[in-house]
Amino acid sequence: xxxxxxxxxxxxxxxxxxxxxxxxxxxxxxxxxxxxxxxxxxxxxxxxxxxxxxxxxxxxxxxxxxxxxxxxxxxxxxxxxxxxxxxxxxxxxxxxxxxxxxxxxxxxxxxxxxxxxxxxxxxxxxxxxxxxxxxxxxxxxxxxxxxxxxxxxxxxxxxxxxxxxxxxxxxxxxxxxxxx
Amino acid sequence: xxxxxxxxxxxxxxxxxxxxxxxxxxxxxxxxxxxxxxxxxxxxxxxxxxxxxxxxxxxxxxxxxxxxxxxxxxxxxxxxxxxxxxxxxxxxxxxxxxxxxxxxxxxxxxxxxxxxxxxxxxxxxxxxxxxxxxxxxxxxxxxxxxxxxxxxxxxxxxxxxxxxxxxxxxxxxxxxxxxxxxxxxxxxxxxxxxxxxxxxxxxxxxxxxxxxxxxxxxxxxxxxxxxxxxxxxxxxxxxxxxxxxxxxxxxxxxxxxxxxxxxxxxxxxxxxxxxxxxxxxxxxxxxxxx
Numbered sequence: 001x002x003x004x005x006x007x008x009x010x011x012x013x014x015x016x017x018x019x020x021x022x023x024x025x026x027x028x029x030x031x032x033x034x035x036x037x038x039x040x041x042x043x044x045x046x047x048x049x050x051x052x053x054x055x056x057x058x059x060x061x062x063x064x065x066x067x068x069x070x071x072x073x074x075x076x077x078x079x080x081x082x083x084x085x086x087x088x089x090x091x092x093x094x095x096x097x098x099x100x101x102x103x104x105x106x107x108x109x110x111x112x113x114x115x116x117x118x119x120x121x122x123x124x125x126x127x128x129x130x131x132x133x134x135x136x137x138x139x140x141x142x143x144x145x146x147x148x149x150x151x152x153x154x155x156x157x158x159x160x161x162x163x164x165x166x167x168x169x170x171x172x173x174x175x176x177x178x179x180x
Numbered sequence: 181x182x183x184x185x186x187x188x189x190x191x192x193x194x195x196x197x198x199x200x201x202x203x204x205x206x207x208x209x210x211x212x213x214x215x216x217x218x219x220x221x222x223x224x225x226x227x228x229x230x231x232x233x234x235x236x237x238x239x240x241x242x243x244x245x246x247x248x249x250x251x252x253x254x255x256x257x258x259x260x261x262x263x264x265x266x267x268x269x270x271x272x273x274x275x276x277x278x279x280x281x282x283x284x285x286x287x288x289x290x291x292x293x294x295x296x297x298x299x300x301x302x303x304x305x306x307x308x309x310x311x312x313x314x315x316x317x318x319x320x321x322x323x324x325x326x327x328x329x330x331x332x333x334x335x336x337x338x339x340x341x342x343x344x345x346x347x348x349x350x351x352x353x354x355x356x357x358x359x360x361x362x363x364x365x366x367x368x369x370x371x372x373x374x375x376x377x378x379x380x381x382x383x384x385x386x387x388x389x390x391x392x393x394x395x396x397x398x399x400x401x402x403x404x405x406x407x408x409x410x411x412x413x414x415x416x417x418x419x420x421x422x423x424x425x426x427x428x429x430x431x432x433x434x435x436x437x438x439x440x441x442x443x444x445x446x447x448x449x450x451x452x453x454x455x456x457x458x459x460x461x462x463x464x465x466x467x468x469x470x
Contacts, residue, residue: 008434009197009218029432031441046194047218048254054216055434058427079194105277106300108187126190127255129276145401165190 001178004029004039006065010047010080014164018172019043031059044081046126049099052080053077053089061106074155075160076175082158083129090096094135097160101130102107115142115150118170123149123161130160142153152178159168188302188322191255191277192386196322196410199399199430200388202226202413204391206251206390215426219255219277221411222248225282227331228453231463236286239267242274249274256305262469263289265298270300278323279303283314284413286331293469306390308341308466310348310377311367317385318370322444324383326407327466329392331414331455335392335401337466342389342405376391379461391466394419394452396445397430405437420450432434 003019005012007028017027026043027037042065044052056062069075069085069092075081077085077169084090086097102108108126115121116139131148134140142150142159150171154176163171198218201208214308224240225233239260250258255277260267262281267288271279279305281294296303306327307313319466326345328338352363355378364374376384378444379397388400389413412429419425428445435441 002188009216011193014193015197031438043291047196048194049196050254051216051218051430054427058431086218096409104249104275105188105191105302106272106275108191110183110187117341124187124190126187126194150266160306162190165193 001037001040001176003043004037005033005043006052006056006081008047008059010045010062011039011164012045012047015043015078016046018164018169022169022176023173025177029061029111030065032061035064041076041175042069043175044075044077044084045164046079046081049080050082050088052084052175054073056084062090062099066092067080069131069156070154074179075157076172078162078164079128079159079160082131082160083160085156087136093151093156093158094138094173095131095153096133096159097127097129098132100127101132102128109134113142113144113146115171117141118121118174121163121171122166122168125161127161131158148161162177176180184300185297185320185322189385191302192323195255195388196417197433198409199411199426199433200257200411200412201416201426203417205250206247208417208422209251211423212426213252214424215252216430217254217410217426219257220279221257221259221413223259226335226414226417227372228418229331230284231331231461238285239264239270241325243268245271245276246274256365259285260294261285261288263287263292263294265294266302268294268299268303270301276301281305281321283327283465289469293319305468307345307468309344309376310352311369312390312470313345313383313387314367314369314373317383318373321385323386323388324409324464325388325390326394328389330391332392332456332461332466333394333415333418334457335394335398337392338389338393338403341466342402342407345387348404349377349381349383353381372436379432393429394450396428396442399429399432400436400442403433409433415453418453420452425449425452
């Protein structure tokens with residue numbers, strides 16, 4: 001199995017380390033030629049969604065990535081990655097993410113909460129979004145303070161927090177399970 | 181480790197591979213955001229103008245900073261003077277995302293830096309070498325940057341600091357365990373920080389390049405030397421075509437190891453900031469705070 005990690009900006013290296021710990025091969029995608037390598041799944045990391053969106057468009061990655069996901073490529077988006085997958089950006093998932101939903105950095109927090117099919121998960125929220133609207137086809141996986149923070153729609157998984165910043169590999173394992 | 185310190189280190193991780201741009205107006209902030217900046221530094225005057233104006237340089241007007249916070253959705257940083265914890269308290273009160281305890285402003289204290297562990301808001305600090313970086317981290321800084329000479333457009337100091345820091349890190353990595361105690365003493369830092377660098381081959385926080393970055397090639401140089409992202413101060417809004425240069429530097433940081441892409445990015449950028457050579461300036465800001 002080989003996973004592509006979008007590496008335009010943000011915490012892509014942390015995802016890579018997580019996959020290495022799980023014994024899974026990965027490669028970084030910075031431009032169109034990187035993207036054209038064979039892959040079984042895609043991770044869109046945390047970072048600044050406006051910066052990633054801008055570079056993705058300019059590098060000609062927007063349409064190929066969108067087409068691949070809509071064509072069934074399994075994808076996992078964390079934080080900014082969740083925003084990019086929503087109906088306002090790549091328009092792959094039937095969700096609307098609210099950016100900076102918890103305010104500025106002073107609103108960032110850490111908690112532990114249950115996630116369906118995964119278990120208790122340590123969750124790090126950094127200037128995080130949450131899902132403010134989801135379609136009927138979207139399966140809610142975790143809520144914190146009544147806000148939806150993780151969800152799945154068929155082959156697409158998103159969370160508002162950063163499992164790649166903890167030592168807990170369970171959410172990444174769950175994503176790899178979606179591919180297998 | 182305290183939860184806040186960890187969360188603040190985590191925010192810096194989200195900025196990696198990105199460009200943080202100095203802006204003085206909401207309009208410039210919007211240009212920076214649209215160009216793909218991962219954060220902006222709000223200040224009244226960019227370093228080149230601070231250098232030109234001379235006199236005492238202080239924290240910016242909170243109202244001006246708020247105007248920039250309202251103009252963009254990316255993180256907003258602001259500078260306070262070295263050791264001026266009251267300025268830092270004010271910046272925390274307006275919920276700034278990151279404080280730069282910066283040598284670009286006139287130092288308020290020639291002995292003590294701010295005790296950054298007392299704050300909930302994160303701090304980035306400049307460092308010329310590993311000892312300085314670890315001292316700032318020990319005081320609570322959750323992000324480090326080089327202390328390249330601000331407002332000059334001359335990259336030489338940022339290069340010197342980054343090279344020195346990386347070579348000192350490699351030296352610590354190669355030491356035997358019993359040599360680390362003496363290394364801690366020489367660096368004037370706690371043993372646990374030395375041990376962390378020895379075991380991990382890196383600082384415990386994100387390390388950016390800052391000072392003198394004026395071109396996509398400068399940004400690529402710093403990334404190849406080990407920076408995890410770059411600050412661009414005067415280099416953008418003191419140049420002929422800020423919008424285009426800002427976009428080019430953003431993409432240069434993403435594709436820092438691809439000379440073919442860097443060549444395209446470097447075309448037709450217009451005038452770069454004029455710049456002053458390090459040897460021509462009277463005031464070395466990097467010597468402020470050790």
